[in-house]
Amino acid sequence: xxxxxxxxxxxxxxxxxxxxLAAQRERLLLRAQSSVVVVDGVxxxxxxxxxxxxxxxxxxxxxxxxxxxKELGGDAxxxxxxxxxxxxxxEDGSTKGFAFIRYQKPIDAQRATASxxxxxxxxxxxxxxxxLADVERVQHVGxxxxxxxxxxxxxxxxxxxxxxxxxLLDGRAREQFCVLHGDEVEIYWQDSVVQPELDYxxxxxxxxxVMWSPRGSYLTTFHRQGIALWGGSKWERVMKFQHKNxxxxxxxxxxxxxxxxxxxxxxxxxxxDPQSVIVWEVSTGRALRSFLGVPAGQKMEWPLFKWxxxxxxxxxxxxxxxxxxxxxxxxxxxxxxLKIPDVQTFEWSPSANILAYWTPxxxxxxxxxxxxxxxxxxxxxxxALFSVASIYLQWHRQGTYLCCKVxxxxxxxxxxxxxxxxxxxxxKDIPVETMEYKESxxxxxxxxxxxxxxxxxxxxxxxxxxxxxxxxxxxxxxAGSAVKEEHRxxxxxxxxxxxxxxxxxxxxxxxGSLNGQLEWINVDEQSTIATGEHFxxxxxxxxxxxxxxxxxxxxxxxxxxxxxxxxxxxxxxxxHESRDAFYQLQWRPRPPSLITPKLAxxxxxxxxxxxxxxxxxxxxxxxxxxxxxxxxxxxxREEWSKYMEERLGQIAAQKERRVAxxxxxxxxxxxxxxxxxxPGYIVIEEVVENIISIKEEVDRERGPLLNSDDERD
Numbered sequence: 001x002x003x004x005x006x007x008x009x010x011x012x013x014x015x016x017x018x019x020x021l022a023a024q025r026e027r028l029l030l031r032a033q034s035s036v037v038v039v040d041g042v043x044x045x046x047x048x049x050x051x052x053x054x055x056x057x058x059x060x061x062x063x064x065x066x067x068x069x070k071e072l073g074g075d076a077x078x079x080x081x082x083x084x085x086x087x088x089x090x091e092d093g094s095t096k097g098f099a100f101i102r103y104q105k106p107i108d109a110q111r112a113t114a115s116x117x118x119x120x121x122x123x124x125x126x127x128x129x130x131x132l133a134d135v136e137r138v139q140h141v142g143x144x145x146x147x148x149x150x151x152x153x154x155x156x157x158x159x160x161x162x163x164x165x166x167x168l169l170d171g172r173a174r175e176q177f178c179v180l181h182g183d184e185v186e187i188y189w190q191d192s193v194v195q196p197e198l199d200y201x202x203x204x205x206x207x208x209x210v211m212w213s214p215r216g217s218y219l220t221t222f223h224r225q226g227i228a229l230w231g232g233s234k235w236e237r238v239m240k241f242q243h244k245n246x247x248x249x250x251x252x253x254x255x256x257x258x259x260x261x262x263x264x265x266x267x268x269x270x271x272x273d274p275q276s277v278i279v280w281e282v283s284t285g286r287a288l289r290s291f292l293g294v295p296a297g298q299k300m301e302w303p304l305f306k307w308x309x310x311x312x313x314x315x316x317x318x319x320x321x322x323x324x325x326x327x328x329x330x331x332x333x334x335x336x337x338l339k340i341p342d343v344q345t346f347e348w349s350p351s352a353n354i355l356a357y358w359t360p361x362x363x364x365x366x367x368x369x370x371x372x373x374x375x376x377x378x379x380x381x382x383x384a385l386f387s388v389a390s391i392y393l394q395w396h397r398q399g400t401y402l403c404c405k406v407x408x409x410x411x412x413x414x415x416x417x418x419x420x421x422x423x424x425x426x427x428k429d430i431p432v433e434t435m436e437y438k439e440s441x442x443x444x445x446x447x448x449x450x451x452x453x454x455x456x457x458x459x460x461x462x463x464x465x466x467x468x469x470x471x472x473x474x475x476x477x478x479a480g481s482a483v484k485e486e487h488r489x490x491x492x493x494x495x496x497x498x499x500x501x502x503x504x505x506x507x508x509x510x511x512g513s514l515n516g517q518l519e520w521i522n523v524d525e526q527s528t529i530a531t532g533e534h535f536x537x538x539x540x541x542x543x544x545x546x547x548x549x550x551x552x553x554x555x556x557x558x559x560x561x562x563x564x565x566x567x568x569x570x571x572x573x574x575x576h577e578s579r580d581a582f583y584q585l586q587w588r589p590r591p592p593s594l595i596t597p598k599l600a601x602x603x604x605x606x607x608x609x610x611x612x613x614x615x616x617x618x619x620x621x622x623x624x625x626x627x628x629x630x631x632x633x634x635x636x637r638e639e640w641s642k643y644m645e646e647r648l649g650q651i652a653a654q655k656e657r658r659v660a661x662x663x664x665x666x667x668x669x670x671x672x673x674x675x676x677x678x679p680g681y682i683v684i685e686e687v688v689e690n691i692i693s694i695k696e697e698v699d700r701e702r703g704p705l706l707n708s709d710d711e712r713d
Contacts, residue, residue, distance in 0.1 A: 505523070
């Protein structure tokens with residue numbers, strides 16, 4: 001089938017030996033065979049259904065790469081996509097139960113093989129996919145064992161692989177962030193000692209906005225025809241996903257899957273081939289399944305699909321149901337949805353396959369918060385609540401606690417007050433503790449400490465002022481345990497509170513009309529450690545390590561003074577940049593740390609030793625980069641030293657010639673005595689001073705001049 005592919009042009013091999021020609025032919029044949037996938041387990045259909053089967057296979061395999069043309073290696077752009085799927089047929093026109101899928105590049109064929117081997121087309125047909133090169137190799141295995149030779153590597157398989165983790169090997173463990181302003185996208189390195197350093201910049205890189213993947217492996221750009229993923233040290237395109245007019249995207253936490261959405265209403269979509277929502281496999285670019293969007297007139301809440309913590313399941317809320325799908329087949333879990341009358345919202349636990357959802361009061365039945373274990377669908381805890389207006393679910397980042405902010409109605413149904421229902425997920429029977437506030441208490445924000453057992457509540461204090469109260473969940477969790485108040489910070493004028501990802505440090509911010517007032521609080525010491533201001537600040541975001549805080553003024557909210565400011569964890573301003581038409585700043589996330597708790601304790605124990613080492617490195621870096629002029633002077637000194645070294649080497653090499661030219665006199669000595677034929681000489685240095693002019697002036701500011709009659713000595 002592929003023999004004709006290796007037919008070469010005569011002029012291409014003019015003057016080539018027969019051995020080289022044979023080796024070249026072998027490489028071309030290997031490349032051609034490595035670009036073809038043999039798929040067994042294909043349905044056997046009659047002649048009148050062959051084209052329909054071909055279209056089904058084309059839809060499955062086209063996402064892995066470009067098909068080859070009718071002739072392998074031909075101009076694929078001039079050939080229809082169906083030419084990549086070859087279905088051998090019998091004399092009566094029926095298929096034989098297998099197919100050949102032809103790609104332009106071997107790397108695309110390898111992706112298709114890895115992803116479709118074991119793929120279930122239906123109950124009766126499961127694909128077995130192999131590269132044609134592997135099939136040929138197995139068919140030609142001899143009866144006697146021979147030591148295998150080193151396989152010829154296909155350059156495409158090496159060059160096309162992009163290492164998306166190289167940035168984690170940075171010697172100073174710097175953070176990265178992405179900035180979008182105007183039509184420009186810029187990626188910088190952030191260091192605590194020197195100014196941000198530009199790593200990459202590109203104009204018109206995205207049509208709308210950019211987004212990092214959850215572990216920082218990819219930068220996502222949005223385009224009219226779909227989205228693209230970029231990564232590696234040179235910011236190469238890793239994968240693209242064709243989804244016209246895409247507006248939204250969300251990754252699974254493991255980065256193996258991606259959901260894209262156009263926002264297309266159900267009424268304008270095709271139920272047989274929906275295009276509103278598509279689930280993709282990131283490594284291969286294959287579309288796993290597509291879904292309908294939301295009906296016209298209904299507000300779409302993004303993300304429409306929510307992933308479990310390990311990416312093994314994703315769920316979607318519908319009218320009276322929660323549909324849970326398993327990956328990678330994207331089939332409905334147990335082939336049926338969870339029937340939950342009038343379910344409102346749901347959230348996955350960040351550390352386990354546990355789903356939390358709430359339902360409102362229906363008739364005499366109370367409202368409920370329910371926890372369900374999946375995939376068993378076993379209910380592990382529920383809490384009944386009365387006089388409920390709404391409930392907001394918020395998990396602790398480590399999954400150890402769940403907070404339910406319950407807006408409840410007073411007896412008259414005219415007023416509201418707030419309860420916090422706190423679930424201890426790691427304790428037996430999952431005990432629940434309740435915190436009640438009065439109707440006069442206005443709750444403005446709730447935030448878990450990301451790495452700890454505390455949480456902060458922002459509520460009203462005096463008129464026009466707010467208070468922040470810190471509580472702790474540490475305790476036995478038994479019948480006698482209760483949430484404890486640690487400290488209260490009164491009389492603050494703020495709108496937001498944000499914990500550092502490392503814990504302990506809490507930033508209180510007054511955004512918008514409050515002119516960007518900032519306060520850093522050390523919660524352990526219950527004291528303010530720094531204050532600052534970023535005028536007209538509209539947003540703030542910590543990096544994933546908790547070392548830096550970025551405050552921004554975006555063009556969407558304020559057309560003036562656009563830009564961003566960086567602060568360290570204790571409130572010292574590091575850098576400020578102004579950007580016209582500034583839209584977005586995003587820190588690059590980091591993957592989960594590989595440091596074990598034991599090793600972390602050892603590092604903290606020996607922190608003084610590490611601190612001295614790194615502070616010395618910081619001082620050295622700061623001195624070396626104090627200014628551009630200093631760096632230029634250093635370069636000039638190095639150039640001068642190199643020049644002098646070359647000249648001195650030249651002088652030393654020519655010494656014998658100089659001595660011979662001077663009848664044995666060496667100019668390396670300052671004095672040579674006169675002996676016989678040697679005249680001798682003395683090196684004399686003379687300094688000559690010339691007086692150009694003399695001018696006398698009287699300094700009247702020092703008072704009258706002294707004369708001989710003055711009594712002063």
